[in-house]
Amino acid sequence: MSLPTLGGRRIPASLVTTAILAIAVVLAVQGAFSTRASIARTFSEQAQIVQAQLALEQLLRLQIHEEDSVRGYSLTRDPFYKEQYASITSDFARKAAAVRHILSKAGLESGRQNLDDYLSLQSNWRKKIAEPLLAHPGRDIAQIDKENKAFTDYEARTTDEIRATLAQANDRLGKSTQEQVNTNAYLRAMWLIILGLAAILVNGYRSRLATELQEERSTTEVLQRAFRSEHVPLPNCQVGSAYVAASSHLAVGGDVFDVYRLSGTLALLFIADVSGKGVDAAVLTAFIKFTIRGIALRRRDPGAMLAEFNTAFAQTVENPYLFVSMFVAVLDTETFQLRYASAGHDSAFLRRSNNAVQQLAVTGPVLGVMEEPFETKTLYLEDGDTLVLATDGLTEARTRQGATLGEAGAMELIASTNPAPQLMADEIVARVRALRGNQLRDDLAVLAVRVREAEDRDAAI
Amino acid sequence: MRRSSFVLALVLALAGSVALARADCRVRTGDVVVLYGTSDDPDVFLWDSRFRMRRYQEGTFDEMNALLPHAVLARPGTRAVVVSCVARFVRSKFSDVPEDAIGVKIVSGPLRGQEGWVLGSSIRGIYHRIRRRR
Known part of the structure; x- marks a missing residue:
């Protein structure tokens, strides 16, 4: 049927x-x-x-x-x-x-x-x-x-x-x-x-579909849990993250983030959002995570990482409807230099210690669409600054009235959250959920990395 | 011998037909009745023949008029004694239920002593004759 x-x-x-x-x-x-x-x-x-x-x-x-x-x-x-x-x-x-x-x-x-x-x-x-x-x-x-x-x-x-x-x-x-x-x-x-029977049949079909989707969702969640990063402690930094699946869709999306130490002082930070949902998207997140890690061990330039990943993605993934938005950064935990590149990923923000929030620019197109170079940008973090990376579940979150939160709304929300990264990530998720009566239209992943204050760093040492 | 057998057979046949005819009649010979038509037209026609009475009931208006000389009009309330009854004899196309033809002898009023036939529906106030049990 x-x-x-x-x-x-x-x-x-x-x-x-x-x-x-x-x-x-x-x-x-x-x-x-x-x-x-x-x-x-x-x-x-x-x-x-x-x-x-x-x-x-x-x-x-x-x-x-x-x-x-x-x-x-x-x-x-x-x-x-x-x-x-x-x-x-x-x-x-x-x-x-x-x-x-x-x-x-x-x-x-x-x-x-x-x-x-x-x-x-x-x-x-x-x-x-x-x-x-x-x-x-x-x-x-x-x-x-x-x-x-x-x-x-x-x-x-x-x-x-x-x-x-x-x-x-x-x-x-x-x-x-x-x-x-x-x-x-x-x-x-x-x-x-006749109509009652038709309604029963359609409802049966709907139930069967829901069961199948629920099974797929369970499988996908298991996969995602397996592929999602644990918090890797970074020197002089605090890391927090949160992930929550959508309420209205049974299929799980392809959100992924990672914090990976490349050397004693360098750390790879990335977040990506795969188009589509379900097992395919979940498997692709694993591919993204380990491919980027592999590339990052050889290349330290985020733009070059994205370009190489883009080529590998095009050669590996045959589905023309799959594409990925990704933000990749390499953070020096001594100098707090942050070099980053963004492939169509606009949910990347920097919250300064004075709570001012700025959006980090997109430096190239989404991955899997065309062969384009990706620009690498550099900035320096200061004490108390927080890098906040999220997936589109944040900016595209909708209120009860149907209005999207948007980038401005997301920045406003980030500015008003607790500065501690884990608390901040949890609060962002909670407040996005509260926008629509505890309902989420899309998966949401949040990764927050904060530079410790100098006195905190000394205490940590 | 042959003659007496024929007479006996005839008597038996007549008696049988009368008994059969009387089987469903609601009046019996000897009953005293009162003649009364409908409330709109209570007069009752007394016919000299039950066959003419039947033709009157079934006929056209002209046929009805032609038969009138064979009927006299009995006033409502006239008393009579039942002398004969033929069950369901008058079948009219205007009525689903056939009517009995009842032979009566008038015992009151100007027509006293006259005999004739009336419709079963014109018979009211029936006083059954009391029969002695043997």
């Missing part, structure tokens, strides 16, 4: 999982809205049908009142019934138009046809029964009653059909909605199961 890529870069598993969950949420919400719309539509249509049913019942009531008026006039000859008949007939026409409109609007064509039959029958009843009776109330009431009943019976059948049509439409709507809701629910459930 492999994760999708975007512009050649692999999308993080957590992002894929989040995207899957987001899609699942969107699908669930969309499903809920769709179901709601479906139910609302059905309710609206059912409301129309119920409206038609009520209107029909009212119409039938009017029909009965119409018949009662005719019967009342026939029996009593009271003109009140005649007026009532006229009024009800008018109401009947209005109500019939309303029922017809609802049936048409609801698309119930058969119901509308039955209504038309019923209205036609009612019209015939008026002509054959009601109007002759109103005109001649003395007619044979028994015969008229029979005809009237025949009308009533047939009208009852017709209206029963309209009722049945409305009830069927109502049932159909209910079933249709139920089916829609069920289908919707099944579809959503299926999608959610």
Whole structure:
């Protein structure tokens, strides 16, 4: 299984999982809205049908009142019934138009046809029964009653059909909605199961990857511990160092530093940062450490050391994406002359005894990129001065707000730390970690070498 | 001998058909009933033939009108005695449930003494005749 890529870069598993969950949420919400719309539509249509049913019942009531008026006039000859008949007939026409409109609007064509039959029958009843009776109330009431009943019976059948049509439409709507809701629910459930499985797979892949990285990290840390320098005591100097691995990356980076005595008074100091992470970078740190030591035993000029190392690096390392930034210095522990060269390594600082901090210049490009000469610079340390070398974990440290510490920030931080080298190294690491809530984005190595004060030197002797 | 056998077979067949027809009727011969239609139209047609009554229920409006001379209108509340019953005889396309055809003899009102057929749904207030146990 492999994760999708975007512009050649692999999308993080957590992002894929989040995207899957987001899609699942969107699908669930969309499903809920769709179901709601479906139910609302059905309710609206059912409301129309119920409206038609009520209107029909009212119409039938009017029909009965119409018949009662005719019967009342026939029996009593009271003109009140005649007026009532006229009024009800008018109401009947209005109500019939309303029922017809609802049936048409609801698309119930058969119901509308039955209504038309019923209205036609009612019209015939008026002509054959009601109007002759109103005109001649003395007619044979028994015969008229029979005809009237025949009308009533047939009208009852017709209206029963309209009722049945409305009830069927109502049932159909209910079933249709139920089916829609069920289908919707099944579809959503299926999608959610698929997405859930995908999220589980991605999460499994992520866990496997994390385990592999953790194993690699353990291996790398073992290697790095093996290759990292012990503190070699230097005459007239104090040395301190600290190393801390990044919190957010499982793979360990390729930071390395070394303090190595070349002779009784000369000491080799260097710090390097290999691009990339993992076992390759860790192995490369060993290569750097012992190669530089070897070169330094033959050459004392840091620029020449870097140039020779650059050639060896290009011949040895085939990976074109690997390069190294490195600061190399040779310190005379008698005269405190410091000769140094820097291959693209800008995290090298000198803190004077008055706490003023200056950055040591880069004197050439990073190693492994091009064949270029490296300039050697010379300066003299004084009592209480401290050479502070770090990897880019210092200058590229980020605050919670996302701003990088930068060179100015690093210098400010160094100026405010304890002057004792080990305390200084530990404090730098602690304060960089504190910038982002005890989290480090990159590995950080710090090497500090301080010239003892004259009285300290005498005491040491 | 042959004649008496034929008569016996005929009687048995008639008795069997009547018994079968009465099997599902909700009234029994001799029951006293009250005639009443629907609340909207309580009058009840009393038909001279159950077949005409069935045609009236199934027919068109014109057919219904043509059959009217064969019916008299009994006022609601008219009392009658059940003399016959044919279960589920009237099947209307407008109703899922077939109705019984019930032969009655009117015992009250202007139609007293007249016999005819009414729909099962027009029969109310049934007073079952008390039968003696042997």
